[in-house]
Amino acid sequence: MDIATQSIDGGFAEPVFNAQAVFRAIMNAMARPGTVQPLPQLARPPAPLSATAGAVALSLCDNDTPVWLDPPLQAEAPVKAWLGFHTGAPLANTPADAHFALIANPKEMAALDGFAQGTQEYPDRSTTLILLVSDLVSGPSLLLEGPGIEKTSMIAPPGMPRHFVEQWKQNNQRFPRGVDLILAAPGSLACLPRTTRIKTMEA
Amino acid sequence: MTAQPTGIATYNFAYLDDQTKRMIRRAILKGIAIPGYQVPFASREMPMPYGWGTGGVQVTASIIGPDDVLKVIDQGADDTTNAVSIRAFFKKVAKVAVTTETAKATIIQSRHRIPEHPLTAAQVLVFQVPIPEPLRFLEPRETETRKMHALEEYGLMHVKLYEDIARHGRIATTYAYPVKVEGRYVMDPSPTPKFDNPKMHCSPALQLFGAGREKRIYAVPPFTDVVSLDFEDHPFEVQTFDQPCALCGAENVYLDEVILDDHGGHMFVCSDTDHCEKRRGDSTSPSWGGRAEGAGGSGLATTPATSTPALRADPPHEGEGKEAE
Ligand SMILES: [Zn+2]
Numbered sequence: 010m011d012i013a014t015q016s017i018d019g020g021f022a023e024p025v026f027n028a029q030a031v032f033r034a035i036m037n038a039m040a041r042p043g044t045v046q047p048l049p050q051l052a053r054p055p056a057p058l059s060a061t062a063g064a065v066a067l068s069l070c071d072n073d074t075p076v077w078l079d080p081p082l083q084a085e086a087p088v089k090a091w092l093g094f095h096t097g098a099p100l101a102n103t104p105a106d107a108h109f110a111l112i113a114n115p116k117e118m119a120a121l122d123g124f125a126q127g128t129q130e131y132p133d134r135s136t137t138l139i140l141l142v143s144d145l146v147s148g149p150s151l152l153l154e155g156p157g158i159e160k161t162s163m164i165a166p167p168g169m170p171r172h173f174v175e176q177w178k179q180n181n182q183r184f185p186r187g188v189d190l191i192l193a194a195p196g197s198l199a200c201l202p203r204t205t206r207i208k209t210m211e212a
Numbered sequence: 213m214t215a216q217p218t219g220i221a222t223y224n225f226a227y228l229d230d231q232t233k234r235m236i237r238r239a240i241l242k243g244i245a246i247p248g249y250q251v252p253f254a255s256r257e258m259p260m261p262y263g264w265g266t267g268g269v270q271v272t273a274s275i276i277g278p279d280d281v282l283k284v285i286d287q288g289a290d291d292t293t294n295a296v297s298i299r300a301f302f303k304k305v306a307k308v309a310v311t312t313e314t315a316k317a318t319i320i321q322s323r324h325r326i327p328e329h330p331l332t333a334a335q336v337l338v339f340q341v342p343i344p345e346p347l348r349f350l351e352p353r354e355t356e357t358r359k360m361h362a363l364e365e366y367g368l369m370h371v372k373l374y375e376d377i378a379r380h381g382r383i384a385t386t387y388a389y390p391v392k393v394e395g396r397y398v399m400d401p402s403p404t405p406k407f408d409n410p411k412m413h414c415s416p417a418l419q420l421f422g423a424g425r426e427k428r429i430y431a432v433p434p435f436t437d438v439v440s441l442d443f444e445d446h447p448f449e450v451q452t453f454d455q456p457c458a459l460c461g462a463e464n465v466y467l468d469e470v471i472l473d474d475h476g477g478h479m480f481v482c483s484d485t486d487h488c489e490k491r492r493g494d495s496t497s498p499s500w501g502g503r504a505e506g507a508g509g510s511g512l513a514t515t516p517a518t519s520t521p522a523l524r525a526d527p528p529h530e531g532e533g534k535e536a537e
Contacts, residue, residue: 189242202244
């Protein structure tokens with residue numbers, strides 16, 4: 010299949026309703042950090058972009074939102090063509106310019122503080138990071154607390170960024186500035202907004 | 213929202229185009245991530261005047277899906293012009309199910325009340341907000357209030373509340389009573405009676421706030437601290453009523469005064485009409501009939517609690533949205 014065909018295929022079958030369903034899953038996940046929100050396969054982007062991450066991008070990104078791609082995604086012309094065709098989003102030149110960042114390999118990703126953090130007066134002008142993870146249960150356990158969490162919640166995504174817990178603590182300390190994470194797993198997603206604190210991390 | 217005559221997609225699902233929805237959805241996510249912070253957004257013209265809650269309508273339109281069940285209240289009532297119009301609007305443009313029962317709704321759009329029936333994690337409460345900036349009456353300049361929020365500089369607000377105490381011997385603010393969210397942002401809870409402030413604290417439901425004219429969206433996630441500002445020697449207190457609802461006998465609910473005649477006859481009834489009707493439908497609830505009789509004579513006992521237009525600040529009727537039932 011050539012790039013042109015690949016870039017046209019694989020969008021939402023029902024754009025209005027699919028986008029709404031994906032958004033509600035993200036909204037619920039952002040409002041209740043650590044909960045795993047199921048998501049049917051609604052998009053079929055070219056590899057290594059996953060169905061879930063692709064669906065998140067389709068529901069949130071457009072020509073107003075520069076998107077940054079990590080090197081594995083950056084290297085794939087079909088991925089760029091697909092995102093361009095379906096969202097119209099321009100590619101961000103640097104992480105600091107990005108409204109959204111798609112990260113296929115979180116383990117090797119740039120530091121969280123390299124992305125847009127927002128300003129003290131406009132903390133919303135920050136990057137939302139969409140991390141592709143293989144699941145939400147097989148990695149080191151993250152015990153979470155903060156707004157949206159009644160007592161604590163638990164999530165265990167594998168392959169997270171280096172020194173993630175320490176980086177996340179620094180992200181917390183920048184509040185109200187900071188980045189928010191969407192963890193895109195096959196068939197589901199979860200979120201870590203900047204308010205979520207990681208209590209412990211078992212090995 | 214004049215429907216065009218034919219065929220497919222005479223209007224977008226839930227009225228707004230998808231580009232607008234995406235923009236509002238992004239603002240909602242930022243609002244949730246920064247509880248109590250007012251996220252600017254590019255508010256759209258809606259087919260109703262600003263006083264009708266266009267901010268709330270845009271938020272609802274951006275989150276609602278075909279499986280949702282929508283309830284709309286205005287000062288606690290489901291049947292005022294404003295509530296009826298908004299409900300009819302979404303019935304028409306989103307073909308969603310609507311309800312007046314709090315427990316059955318997945319989205320509740322509200323003008324200035326939080327239902328008496330406890331909300332659940334499966335529900336989203338959307339507030340219509342006229343003036344989102346709690347510091348606006350103290351400082352008219354947006355650049356300055358933004359700086360105050362940035363620096364967490366809320367001294368002026370405390371001074372204002374303390375002046376209340378100096379003048380009235382207590383904090384006289386009863387509506388739009390300012391709160392602090394998760395120990396950081398001071399937020400306007402919208403002009404809800406302060407009676408409802410405690411319901412915002414650690415609510416299982418997500419709370420979203422939309423201000424159309426002022427172009428702001430903000431949020432309180434579930435299980436988030438919402439603390440009404442007060443002073444050690446003058447702690448925050450909710451309104452109390454020295455009599456129960458005249459219709460259903462409910463205590464510890466918010467009551468509206470209903471004028472019965474022009475001779476000063478009046479009674480106090482539940483502001484939340486669904487709550488009141490539910491209780492009256494339940495034969496075990498006490499004292500209805502007797503109360504109403506005492507309050508103003510026969511016949512009135514059968515008057516629905518919702519016939520209280522005199523007290524409800526309905527916006528002018530602009531002919532928009534007839535109930536399509
Ligand atoms: Zn009652």
